[in-house]
Amino acid sequence: MTPFKSLYGLLLVGLLAVGCEKDKSVTPAEESKPVTVKINQSARVNQNVTLNVESINDSRCPANALCVWLGNATVKFSLKNDSEVQTGELCLGQCGQQLKNRDAVTVQLGGVNYEVALSEVKPFPGTQPDGTPKEAVVTVNRKN
Known part of the structure; x- marks a missing residue:
């Protein structure tokens, strides 16, 4: 019975070690910590890469209300380097298809x-209070 326990123990340790392996396809950028950016503000997320938040639309159900629909928050952004700009849109909540x-x-x-x-x-x-400026918390990671 003892050899089986040892075998199961080794098998369990092996599975845990394989399951905890990091994804090597994502290499954190120099500044891979989350950045908080307001509308029309920028944050440098890498040596030559800048994130700009173009707009924030927040239709989430307020914390002090009971809603049928939870709503969502969308953020339009641009990511740029010295020669190129790309745009995108992100969403939290009920974002639709x-x-x-x-x-x-x-x-x-x-x-x-x-x-x-x-x-x-x-x-x-x-x-x-209403009118408090919205901020997006965004992380940018360089992928290989």
């Missing part, structure tokens, strides 16, 4: 792929 599962997109810029991911739009509706 066109933007379904679009909290992250891959953008090619100068022959390099970047994953642009939206993690948060703040402030959440109903948590701050």
